[in-house]
Amino acid sequence: MTAGNTCSVPLVPVVMPSTAIAVALIGLLVGIAHGFALPGAAVGAAIGAVLAFMLVRYVPDRRAGSLIATGLFTFLGFAVSGLTGLVLGAIVGLTLGWFVYWLARGTYRRNLPTYASPVHVLSHNAFRAFCGAVLFFLIAPILTIMPLSFNAQDFFTFTPEMLDFVAAGYSLKHYRDFFGNPDWQQALRNSVQIAPVATLLSVSFGTLAAIGLSQSDVPYRRTIMAVLISPMIVPLIISAAGMYFFYSRIGLQGTYLGVVLSHAALGIPFVIITVTATLVGFDRSLTRAAAIMGAGPMRVFFRVQMPLILPGVISGGLFAFITSFDEVVVVLFVGSVGQKTLPWQMFIGLREQISPTILAVATILVAVSIVLLTTVELLRRRSERLRGITPG
Amino acid sequence: MFRVTAFVVGTSLIAGFANADGHMANSMTLVSWGGAYQKSQINAYSDPYKAMHEGLEVVWSESSAEAVAKLRAMNEAGNITWDVVDVVASDAIRLCDEGLAMEIDHDELLAPAPDGTPASEDFGSMIVSECFIPQIVYSTTFGYRTDLVGGNPPSDICAVFDLETYPGNRSLEKRPINNMEWALLCDGVAKADVYDVLATPKGRAQAFAKLDTIKDSVIWWSAGADTPQLLADGEVVMGSTYNGRLFSVIEEQNQPVAMLWDAQVFDLDGWIIPTGLSEDRLARALDFVYFATDTQRLADQAKYISYGPARMSSAPLVSMHATLGIEMGPHMPTDPENAKNTFLYNYEWWADYRDDIDDEFQAWLAR
Secondary structure, eight states, X not given: OOTTOOOXXXXXXXXXXXXXXXXXXXXXXXXXXXXXXXXXXXXXXXXXXXXXXXXXXXXXXXXXXXXHHHHHHHHHHHHHHHHHHHHHHHHHHHHHHHHHHHHHTTGGGTTSOTTOOHHHHHHHHHHHHHHHHHHHHHHHHHHHHHHHTTBSSSSSOOOHHHHTTOGGGBOSHHHHHHHHOHHHHHHHHHHHHHHHHHHHHHHHHHHHHHHHHHSTTOTTHHXXXXXXXXXXXXXXXXXXXXXXXXXXXXXXXXXXXHHHHHXXXXXXXXXXXXXHHHHHTOOHHHHHHHHHTTOOHHHHIIIIIHHHHHHHHHHHHHHHHHHHHHOOHHHHHHOOGGGOOHHHHHHHHHHHOOOTHHHHHHHHHHHHHHHHHHHHHHHHHHHHHHTTOOOO | OHHHHHHHHHHHHHHHHXXXXXXXXXXXXXXXXXHHHHHHHIIIIIHHHHHHSTTXXXXXXXXXXXXXXXXXXXXXXXXXXXSEEEEEXXXXXXXXXXXXXXXXXXXXXXXXXXXXXXXXXXXXXXXXXXXXXEEEEEEEEEEEETTTSTTOOOOSGGGGGOTTTSOSOEEEESSSTTHHHHHHHTTTOOGGGHHHHHTSHHHHHHHHHHHHTTGGGEEEEOSTTHHHHHHHHTSOSEXXXXXXXXXXXXXXXXXXXXXXEEEEEEEEEEEEOBTTOOHHHHHHHHHHHHHHTSHHHHHHHTTTSOOEESSGGGGGGOOBOTTTOOBXXXXXXXXXXXXXXXXXXXXXXXXHHHHHHHHHHHHHHHO
C-alpha cells in the first residue's frame, strides 16, 4: 500500500455529513458568541456540506482546495469579527481543507494494512487523536503565557485590544521591568550563581557514590543507597525544616554556601540513579583490561569508564541543575534575602502582586531551555557522528 | 592634653570600627508585604533614611505573610535575621503574647508630634499592643465592575448578598473574619450586636446560612492581588480586598472598577521589632523606627498608596499622589465621605474565637 493511495470514501454519505458537523460546531461557537446559537450551527452545517461537495467534486488538486477553503473562511471570519476573525478563520479554513481531503482521499488509512477492519482504523485514528490531545494539554498552558507576557496591562488578561491585534494592546514593558528591575536582576544573578555550583557538587559526589555502590563488595549497599536517595523521597518541606535548624546552628543559614550545599543534597539522588542505571550496562572487564595494560586507577576512570557512562552523568547533571534552578521550598528556609533566587522572586510576585513580569520571565526561561536542550542534543549527535556511531 | 588626645584617638577608633553612627549596625533587614505597599515604604521611609546614613545597607524581604511562623522558627534556631518587621495588628498581638516581639515604650522611643503631643496620644487607640508601632490604617472593602452592574451601581454592602440585582461571581477572602460580620449585618443584625450574636453557635449558624445563599457564586481569594486580577478579568462583578489594591486598579490601571465603601472594615498595620537582636542591630532598628514613624514620614507614605497614616498629626499633611498628581485625601479610607458607615474589627473578640471559628469555616467551605 503506497502513501498516496486513494481508496475513495463515498462523498455524500460520509464526507459531506462529517464536514457539515465540524463546521456546524464552529458555527455554533461563533453563534453563541454573537447571540445566534442555532442559526449559527445551521449556517455552519450548510457551508460545511457545500464546501465538502465542491472541493471533492470539482477541485482535484489538494493544494488549490486547501487554498480555497482557507480563503473562504478567512473572508467569513473577517466579515464576522474583524482582524481576530481573519486569523482564526485562516486557521479553521486550513484545518478544514486538510480534513476534507484527508477523509475523501482515504489518507486516514495510510499507515494501516489494507485488510484492517473499520474498527481497527477507527481505534488507530482515535489513538492518534488522543495522543495529539495529550500533547496539546501539555503544551497549551505554556503557549498561552507567551502572548500574555506582551500584555500592555498589568494583569493576566487577554484585553480586547490584544484580541483585536491593535499595537497599543501589546508592549515590552514587562520585559523592560525584568531587565531593569534590580530585584529581578539580583534574583537572576543568584540563580545563575547557585545552580551550576550545586550541579557540579551533585555530579561529582553522585557519580562517585554510584560507582562505589556498584561494587559488589561494599557492605550495607542498600542501606547506604536508601540514605543517599532519601532527599528525593522525604517531603521537601521536611528536608527544608531540618536543614534550616541544622544550618542555623552551624552558621550556614542565610549564606550562599548553605544554599549551594542544600541544593547539592537535593540533586545527588538524581545523579546516583541515572549513573547507576548506566553502570548496569558497563562492562567491568574493560577497566581490568585497561589496568593490565598499565593504566592507573585515575587514568582508567577518566579515559575508560567516564566516557562510557557520560550520558548518564550528563542527564543526571541536567536533572540536578533543573532541581536547583526550580527549587523554591528549601531556599525559602535555608536562604535569606541575599540568596533570593528566580523561583523565589516569582513566588513572591504571584502572591503579592500578580504581575505579567512573571510571564515575561517564564517566556525567557522557556526560550533558554529550548535553546539549551537543542544545543545539547545537536552536540550529542555531532559527537556520535564523529565517533562513528549513528543514532538509532 | 594627653587626655584630650586619648579621647580623640579613642572616639576616632570607635568611629572607624562602627562608622559614623557610633554603636549602630550598618546593615538592616526590613520585612514587608512586597508589591505597591512595600514600594511606598521604600520611597517614604528607607530611601530618605539611607540618604541620611552614608554606607548603610538596607535589605527588604517580602515575608510578612509568614512572619509569625518564621519568627517562631528563628527564635527556636536562635538565629534572628530580621531587624524590623511589618505585620498586621493581630499578628503583632500574637507575637507580643509569645514574647517574640519587643515591648516598646511608645513615648520614649517614638517621635512626638510637631506640636509636642507625646506619641502615645498622637497614635491614640491605634496602639493595640505593647509591641505594636502603628503605621497605617487600611480597610477591607468591596470594589465592583462599573460596566457589569447596569445602571444601578451598588451603594450598600448587602449588594454582595443580592444575587438577583447583581448576578455573577463575587470574590471573598478565604477566612471567616469580615465575611461572618458582613453576613450578619445583611441578615438584619444591628452593628452593635454583631459580635454578641457571633459568639453563640446559633449566631454562627445564622451567618453561615446567609453565606450559603451566595456560596455557589463565590470565588475565594487568599492573596491581596487576587481580587484586582479577577475584577480586571471581569471574572467577578464585585470582590473584597484591601482598599489600596482597589485604588491601584482604578487610578493606576484605569480599569472600569469603583469602590463600595459601605461597611468597610478598618485594620491596622505597623512595625514590630523582634526580641533577641544584638545591641548594635537593636540600636539601628530603633533609630530607623523613630525616623520612619514621625509625623512627616507617615504623611509622605500616603503620596504613594491610599492608606491612612496612623498618627492624627499626619492627616493634615497628606497631599498629592507622587506621580498621578491627584489629591489623596478623598481616597483615604478614613475620609469622612468614605467612612460614613464603617465596621470596627474587634481584635480581642477574634483572638478568643479565631481558632474555633476557623475550623467551623473550613468545615463549612468543604460542605
